[in-house]
Amino acid sequence: MAGESRPDEFRFDIGGCFDGMRFVGLRESTVVMGRGMGSYADDEESITPSDEDWRLFVKAIDQSNVWKWKRKYVDPNVLDGTEWNLVIRQGEAKKKCYGSNDYPPEFDALIDAINLLVKREFFER
Template sequence: MTEYEKIKKIETSVGGYFGGYYQVGVDLENNLVSWTHGGEGELEETVHRTIRLATGGKFVEQLETLDLLNWEAEYVDQGIMDGTQWHIEIVMDGHTIAKHGSNDYPEQWGEFRQAISKIARKPFR
């Protein structure tokens, strides 16, 4: 079993002062996805859905291709005060790995956002 196959859940969020925020939870043990968007003076919207086991497996393969577990713990651009913040929590057997950033991103960030949008069937920007 690879380290990626030990992932039980991914919780991720992205947002900033302008544009509101997005939160997505992917529960691979129970095959559930939750998506929330809020901010911008609008009411918060939340959607829950079930995913197929195969969909969860493909998602884990994408995370491995993106080398998610080996991303740095922190990506911060000190020169920008306002902007976009993001956070990822990876729940595994017995521990949680956290990654976050402020106005700076790992090289694979765009592909990660696409993978999250695809599994949630909703935007994650």
Template sequence: MNQDYNNIKKIEASIGGYFGSSYKFKADLVNGHISWSTEGEYFEPPIILNMDAEGITLVRNGLRECNILSWDKEYIDHHILDGTQWSLEIQLSEKSIHINGSNAYPPEWKKFCEVVRKLSGKPFD
């Protein structure tokens, strides 16, 4: 499983709902780029950051700590119709993994949001 985290090429995550802002985060671990953007009520200009090899290692370690490669494919609270939807696309060397949710989250979700916040310097929740 550790090797799988070294095979992550890109990760794209988004979160938002009908009201408020929506956030998008992308990390390209091949070219060393991070981007963060927002849409909606509280618009901010997008940011793009560059990472060196040490930064890419920090991203991989953060994703490993969140255990994202073991998350279920879907987290849905069927009792709430509106609210917050999120998605995660992970591109590995050999395949892509798509995970999404609506008003329900994996146990490590808050830790994942904190990793994104540390990397981008911007909110993601």
């Protein structure tokens, strides 16, 4: 993965029943992001990151050990809260994982990488 350009597939969303969801995803060479409830998106927008933006994103993803994350992170002691989903594929490497009120140790690094890619603090840490 290191040294490669943008992922072949990428989607991340996070939120809860009270706050709705925020999502970011790759659509061809464009990054689409928005907020919404369920499959309905409010104020969807898109940006086209530069090759350098993608290079920095991929490097940050590699450094956050996303490729080694478990498939699921769940805290069964919390009924309502925050759920998240990640799908990323680059070449032969693919990671699909989710969480409910629990996170891998490097989760904040993923949030930072996404915020860097979209050039704003779209997701809170």
